[in-house]
Amino acid sequence: xxxxxxxxxxxxxxxxxxxxxxxxxxxxxxxxxxxxxxxxxxxxxxxxxxxxxxxxxxxxxxxxxxxxxxxxxxxxxxxxxxxxxxxxxxxxxxxxxxxxxxxxxxxxxxxxxxxxxxxxxxxxxxxxxxxxxxxxxxxxxxxxxxxxxxxxxxxxxxxxxxxxxxxxxxxxxxxxxxxxxxxxxxxxxxxxxxxxxxxxxxxxxxxxxxxxxxxxxxxxxxxxxxxxxxxxxxxxxxxxxxxxxxxxxxxxxxxxxxxxxxxxxxxxxxxxxxxxxxxxxxxxxxxxxxxxxxxxxxxxxxxxxxxxxxxxxxxxxxxxxxxxxxxxxxxxxxxxxxxxxxxxxxxxxxxxxxxxxxxxxxxxxxxxxxxxxxxxxxxxxxxxxxxxxxxxxxxxxxxxxxxxxxxxxxxxxxxxxxxxx
Amino acid sequence: xxxxxxxxxxxxxxxxxxxxxxxxxxxxxxxxxxxxxxxxxxxxxxxxxxxxxxxxxxxxxxxxxxxxxxxxxxxxxxxxxxxxxxxxxxxxxxxxxxxxxxxxxxxxxxxxxxxxxxxxxxxxxxxxxxxxxxxxxxxxxxxxxxxxxxxxxxxxxxxxxxxxxxxxxxxxxxxxxxxxxxxxxxxxxxxxxxxxxxxxxxxxxxxxxxxxxxxxxxxxxxxxxxxxxxxxxxxxxxxxxxxxxxxxxxxxxxxxxxxxxxxxxxxxxxxxxxxxxxxxxxxxxxxxxxxxxxxxxxxxxxxxxxxxxxxxxxxxxxxxxxxxxxxxxxxxxxxxxxxxxxxxxxxxxxxxxxxxxxxxxxxxxxxxxxxxxxxxxxxxxxxxxxxxxxxxxxxxxxxxxxxxxxxxxxxxxxxxxxxxx
Numbered sequence: 001x002x003x004x005x006x007x008x009x010x011x012x013x014x015x016x017x018x019x020x021x022x023x024x025x026x027x028x029x030x031x032x033x034x035x036x037x038x039x040x041x042x043x044x045x046x047x048x049x050x051x052x053x054x055x056x057x058x059x060x061x062x063x064x065x066x067x068x069x070x071x072x073x074x075x076x077x078x079x080x081x082x083x084x085x086x087x088x089x090x091x092x093x094x095x096x097x098x099x100x101x102x103x104x105x106x107x108x109x110x111x112x113x114x115x116x117x118x119x120x121x122x123x124x125x126x127x128x129x130x131x132x133x134x135x136x137x138x139x140x141x142x143x144x145x146x147x148x149x150x151x152x153x154x155x156x157x158x159x160x161x162x163x164x165x166x167x168x169x170x171x172x173x174x175x176x177x178x179x180x181x182x183x184x185x186x187x188x189x190x191x192x193x194x195x196x197x198x199x200x201x202x203x204x205x206x207x208x209x210x211x212x213x214x215x216x217x218x219x220x221x222x223x224x225x226x227x228x229x230x231x232x233x234x235x236x237x238x239x240x241x242x243x244x245x246x247x248x249x250x251x252x253x254x255x256x257x258x259x260x261x262x263x264x265x266x267x268x269x270x271x272x273x274x275x276x277x278x279x280x281x282x283x284x285x286x287x288x289x290x291x292x293x294x295x296x297x298x299x300x301x302x303x304x305x306x307x308x309x310x311x312x313x314x315x316x317x318x319x320x321x322x323x324x325x326x327x328x329x330x331x332x333x334x335x336x337x338x339x340x341x342x343x344x345x346x347x348x349x350x351x352x353x354x355x356x357x358x359x360x361x362x363x364x365x366x367x368x369x370x371x372x373x374x375x376x377x378x379x380x381x382x383x384x385x386x387x388x389x390x391x392x393x394x395x396x397x398x399x400x401x402x403x404x405x406x407x408x409x410x411x412x413x414x415x416x417x418x419x420x421x
Numbered sequence: 422x423x424x425x426x427x428x429x430x431x432x433x434x435x436x437x438x439x440x441x442x443x444x445x446x447x448x449x450x451x452x453x454x455x456x457x458x459x460x461x462x463x464x465x466x467x468x469x470x471x472x473x474x475x476x477x478x479x480x481x482x483x484x485x486x487x488x489x490x491x492x493x494x495x496x497x498x499x500x501x502x503x504x505x506x507x508x509x510x511x512x513x514x515x516x517x518x519x520x521x522x523x524x525x526x527x528x529x530x531x532x533x534x535x536x537x538x539x540x541x542x543x544x545x546x547x548x549x550x551x552x553x554x555x556x557x558x559x560x561x562x563x564x565x566x567x568x569x570x571x572x573x574x575x576x577x578x579x580x581x582x583x584x585x586x587x588x589x590x591x592x593x594x595x596x597x598x599x600x601x602x603x604x605x606x607x608x609x610x611x612x613x614x615x616x617x618x619x620x621x622x623x624x625x626x627x628x629x630x631x632x633x634x635x636x637x638x639x640x641x642x643x644x645x646x647x648x649x650x651x652x653x654x655x656x657x658x659x660x661x662x663x664x665x666x667x668x669x670x671x672x673x674x675x676x677x678x679x680x681x682x683x684x685x686x687x688x689x690x691x692x693x694x695x696x697x698x699x700x701x702x703x704x705x706x707x708x709x710x711x712x713x714x715x716x717x718x719x720x721x722x723x724x725x726x727x728x729x730x731x732x733x734x735x736x737x738x739x740x741x742x743x744x745x746x747x748x749x750x751x752x753x754x755x756x757x758x759x760x761x762x763x764x765x766x767x768x769x770x771x772x773x774x775x776x777x778x779x780x781x782x783x784x785x786x787x788x789x790x791x792x793x794x795x796x797x798x799x800x801x802x803x804x805x806x807x808x809x810x811x812x813x814x815x816x817x818x819x820x821x822x823x824x825x826x827x828x829x830x831x832x833x834x835x836x837x838x839x840x841x842x
Contacts (some may be wrong), residue, residue: 121668153648156691157641157670216637216806220577221680227574229702249578249702251684253672253806259642263672263684270577271718273732281670283648286693291711297692313693385637385674390800 003355006035006075007118010063010090011082011179012045015104022344024052033070035060038177043383052075057186063090064188067175077354079131079403084191085177085369090297093291095126100360102129102350103367105194111391114272114368118393121364122317127349129360130367132198134276135411136345139315140199141324143280143287145202145415149322151296153284155204160196161228161265161277167228170269171239188219189378190266191246194370196249196276197264198362202411203280206262207365211398212262212390215254217377219247224269244269249363252377257398287315325414359405368393427456427496431484431511432503432597433462436525440465440502443765444563445473449756450772454491456481457503459598474621488518497521498775500552504600505612509534516547521781523550523771524788528795532812535789539814542785547658550771550781551788554618555697556832557766560736561620562745564708568624570743572717574705581617582686582698588649591690592660598687601689605667609640610799611687612667615791617697618685619783623832624701625681632819633683633811636675638798639717641667644810645690665690673798675811678819685794708736746835748788770830774814780826789814 005028009020013036023029034045034057044061050056059065067078077100081089084106094101108114122130134140146152170180183191204210222244229239248269254262265277278289285296293312295299300313323331330345353360372391380388394397404413426449430441433455440767442449445793455466455478463480471477481487498521501511505527515522529535542549554619555561567573591601604612625631643665650660669690675683686817706717715721715734721734744752753764774781793812801809825834 041719049434153692154644156644157688210565214805214810216639216674218637218674218676218682220682223575223577223680224704246683248704251674251682253637253639253640253674255806259644261639261670263666263670267702270702270707271574271705271716272702273716281688281693283645283692284667284692286691289713290709295692295694384635385676385808387637 002028002352004030005030005077006030006032006070006073007077007079008035008057008066008070008075010035010066010078010080010086010106012036012041013081017045017048019079019347020048020344022347024049026056028355030055031057032073032075033058033060033066034058035063037061052151055241055375067093067099071097071099077102079350079351080104084183084188084274085109085179088117091117091128092120095120095128098409099123099124100350100354102131104131105133105192106371107191107193107217109370110375111372114372114393115391117289118368119366121279127353127360128364128367129362130198130351130370131346132362132370133195133342133346134195135198135202135362136349137199138323138327138340139289141327141411142200142279142318142322144202144411145324146318146322147280148412148415151285151299152280152287153297154280155260155280155282157261158203159202159263159277159282160200160280161266161267161275162192162195162276162307163265163271163275165270165274166268167225168215169360170225171232184244184269185227186245187244187378188245188247188250188381189375190217190250190252190373192266192268193252193264194374196278197262197370197373199278200262201366201370204256204262205259206256207369207394207398208402209398210256210258210260211392211394212369213255213257214387214389215252215373215376215380216385217250217252218385219381220249222247222269224248228269243360250377250381252373262312274312283292288406326409326411345409352407352409353405356407358407361405361407361410365394366395423449423538423773425449425451426498426772426775427451427453427491428498428500429456429478429487429495429496429640429804431456431487431499431501431507432525433466434502435461437502438466440500440768444449445470445475449776452478453494453496454479454487456484456487458482460623460662485514488514492518492520492814498523498771500771501525505604506530506600508537510547512538516541516545519545519547521548521771523552523781525552526613527792528612528614529792531796532793533651535793536812539785539789546701548781549568549785549788550775550783551615551619551791552767552771553559553614553615553783553791556623556762557770557795558620558782559744559748559761561699562748563739563743563831564684565620565623565832566745567739567743568701569764569765569833569836572706572720573650573701573703573708574718576681576701576703578702579621579624579680579697580684580700581621582688582695582696583613583616584686584688584698586691586693586695587689588646592648592653594648598627598739605646605665605690607666608799609666609668609671609802610796611638611671611673611685611794613687613689614673614685614794615656617699618683618791618794620699621683622787622791627677628819629649629813629823630819630833631677631679631681632676632678632813632815633790635808636673636801637792637799637806637808638671638673638801639806640802641670641757643668643690645669649690657788660791662783667827671798671802708720745832747830747832766830773828773830774826777828779828782826782828782831786818787814
């Protein structure tokens, strides 16, 4: 049994409730406060814990009051599955109060806000972790394991995307309390970079021997949501002729200090099946998520020759040997929760760091540079796809091989040869 | 039986010989001259025609002499499957001699060379056609047919690539007469853009209502060929430590006047199965070549919901209804030749234009702007992924809906609703 910790949650909408459902099953985590701008959501969150036979958290509509109250009662950490725009201010307030903080995913609105996270974390000594669940996805973890074991050779190029037909969520045709609508109305950039960039950053040792150097972004025209509104909104409705700003497909190219390139795609307003479009290439191999396939030199049996597009091997052939040690361990004990277990794992990764009072496995430098992609891509697009520099939030600490935190959830360390197996 | 025409061929290496093998079976095309810098290749080409019971073409090592001789004997057209670097000068010389000219695919070495093609074609009245066989691929043609019939809705984004593990060709370990080696040693850019860009330009009406506006390119590090040379060249060999210039993966983003975006990938020096990575997205549908699948709103049966990545439909479900009329016609009469028939079709497209003395279905404006992507991408990469403008080689003629040439091989015209069916 781990040491019990007290946490508070800011943001009780769909995502927040899903995550709280998982937390309510964790005996070593007590939620003492829940907060949302909408009182109906606060009430529903409180009821969730009561129904799960846990003590009822106190309800708030002001996160500052919740944090101020909490620190007097032994609160140690704040988790914010709130709107994208509120993430940074909540994180800053929590760190200033001496608390660990974990934020749900989403891009920043300014580069300076990312610097604020870094400087506040450095000054207060409190970790700030972006809860990037995809870093804990089974497939992503297995690929990281293969990367660290050298299967891909020297890494050269990675791709990923957030390709998700969200037209029904962005405009659900009724009163809309979702933050995506306003973002798609007014912004134009890579709004949601971390589901793809997070795992890629792990493969490429970003902030630990490598860093993101520069990017350029390009946006297509924005016609998907208008076509959607015309088909789904009544005549005379203001959204039917709204000129959305967010391009339907936004592509971002990133260059790394070590020379690798990364291509990210944001694509949420067209008809398409869901995909994170993960692809990874090294001198010896390639992984393509959309094909659920891998091809490794000397390992994958070639058919007619290199030019034969059938020279792929199903990823299923690799699970047995290359499932990540962490995944194997948690599968044995029964991985649970949303998105195939990744939500559970990323929450446990944060809570373990709080319990042990160690650094988080995704630290404030990772959080800052992943979130910064959003405003940087907006700037690049606004200037006609000009390349823009990506700040080094570590101030040079990326050059030295910083030690990984020794912890169950440190993905990189425990998949090195001989680490756990 | 079509009118018989006399042509000459410059370039008798592997590609040239493959194409001449097809031409030798065409009763209405007589090859009166063959030319190559290497006499052994000239001889082999001459023998090819003798073996096929055709009259032996005269052999040359100087294409100027061959063209000068030919015009006195009724030569009407020149086809150059020669090295990339020689394409433009041969095309210019042929057009100046009053001949139709078709060049094999490959990028240009300067933007000015593309202007030279355009101005020379305009002044002499002689067409210049890039023989982009992929425009005549079955899958690409069927997709064009679906686009013109509105299945994808309004087009938004397209992707393509030339992803071909050519390490064994670039460095075959013996005397190397292939032009790719020198290009990979000294250049860094999108060296081979047209297999992917050609069909995409057809989907997007480039030069006929739309145009390519600007691009930015990014190159990964170049480590694939060095790793290959170290594994395959003897110790002390100069290539083992050669610092190649060409990045292993070069990504190019292009913005169109109508607002669509295009992403191209050049990827020839890493282990990977062959792919042209075609992808096309509109407001209503998506095609992904790597999955051999399509998803069309209202047509493809959704399973669990939009987020379900299984909401794809096999392309095979679409052949019956959407095979391109030209493909159906030639399949009925027995499509033949390399690369699934596309080589045969693109050659016939050129020869029909010569026979009818009409414009070619891929004209000099298409040829110029497709080839210009290579030097423009080199410029962008050299300047740190700066956006560079793409010239309007039509000088504004793209704005008016220029009529398509009425011909069997005009892909766009004959797949419009009711055109042929």
